[in-house]
Amino acid sequence: MLCSDAGLLSNIVASQDAAHAPYGGVVPEIAARAHMSKIDAIIDRAVQDSGLTYSDLTGIAATSGPGLIGGVITGLMAAKGLALSLNKPLIAINHLEGHAVSPRLTEDCAFPYLLLLVSGGHSQLLSVNGLGDYTRLGSTIDDAAGEAFDKTAKVMGLGFPGGPNVERWAAKGDDHAVKLPRPLLDRDSCDFSFAGLKTAVARAYVASDGSDTAKANLAASFQRAIADCLNDRVARAMTQFAEGRDGPYRFVVAGGVAANATLRDGLKSVAAERGFDAIFPPLRFCGDNAAMIAQAGLERLQAGHVDPLNAPARPRWPLDAEAAKQAPASGAGRKGPKS
Template identity: 60%
Template structure:
């Protein structure tokens, strides 16, 4: 098998991203370019992502961003082996833009199209910079997603736990907004928490003692927002930020510890690898707590470089390259999906939300 060169496209939320990646015949990966156009300034006045604004921004910039990625990689469209584009889950207006652009390139150049699940992109993101063999236990934690998955191979994921209400990243952002912090709230809250006393406020411990590996952050989010209305000094703001960060890290660690125990039994305590991915994986306190948990359970700890924690197209290109290497491609009528679970069987047999309630994006 020859080397594969893929163009990856990511437009599921508020970043327009394109990347060119080479995957050698022996599985080695080289990111030739990774370009990301952020829409933070456009959404900041609203304190969060506005879907219509995001979709229009993707339309205006996708062509230039893809062109820049190709130029920086030093390749032309004739050099490509295929095109990988996010096909969901996410804000469907944005997903449609990147997927349509990918389809156009594939059609014009006679290239295979790989319609990538955005969550699968996050699942492989740590493999962009390290050799992490399958299988591994994954904690996917971001603004719209929070779940634990046993990743057995390319596109083979088994859900062990998921959020039953809000995602951890959403809790970070909403609480940050309550504290008057700018968008995006997660990084701003982490900065505010430096030097704060995490024991100064008592916050609820959701699902404490409950079996399983599910998450819940809605109660924490509500309690912290109410406390934010009572703080009167900068010291109290720092203490509350530190308490929130500690509470989120604690719950992620607790539920991950349960998943590790169950996963280790299925593996016979052999080849225990743990990966954390997604935007919240960039939080230093969360990483530190999860590293402690992994070490205590005898798991190796892996996380993407910070530049690949948040949404990017390099992870989409890699997911596409791994699928293309196995001959897994998609037709040009592949749909854009606002919701697309990695473990479809679990989503059908054990849905995390009652019918009619959308819940978290996953």
């Protein structure tokens, strides 16, 4: 994928959904092997589609973490090889920063803005003050929203990827049919918790008759519970974000879960009620994609931020790294804080 001041020049996506579908979730070994088998051809096609040559490149950006380490290492090593052979600078990008700047691919989205990052591995509320300058307002203390969607789909046998399938089933159901918890709702914080909701969904499905109607109602009720939690947390974060700041206020939603239309509509309403402009990346840039990494790389390169060829691959890498070390929201270990 290539990006320049003129805009997006090429963007190639190689989906692995079919390989992971039989297992109901991402299998790290399969993901790593798929990365290795496809990456050279994908890079070559991206350059060809752009109308440029390798010598025209001004820098090589790649995800350096966080994420499944096999895939991260594969992409980063390919980038290092290109940077070394072409004598171009390497820009090692935090995957979450790619999501954070993704709306800037298509929108005039000036700093600062409030970011809700919701994906399979992350649920965070951040004040994006500038490139590389992030303040965490809230994070999940256990599971991410996207993980809850995937687990719900797996429990009910809806197929993989879970998020889109839950959304399709929810469209046919009654979102008040099943009583489910709203973890941390009305608590005086901006943190999330979805582990209890996952467990409640599993128990509700076991207690149901397993019919299509039961699946649709449970999917709709689950989606409504997620929406209620997100709306409540975002409203509180908007209050914090606006304190001491003059408008206009911008609110960005990024990550794979941002593709859910019901969640989008609810968040747009919350933003409108509080005087925030709601900005969503186009659907093709909500999930993981190379375009957002290239955008972050372009902005870092323009700011003079490049990395050495020994830049490490990181399974964990919070955007607000220093704050996360002092007060991790969801645990820490030898690999560092998760969030």
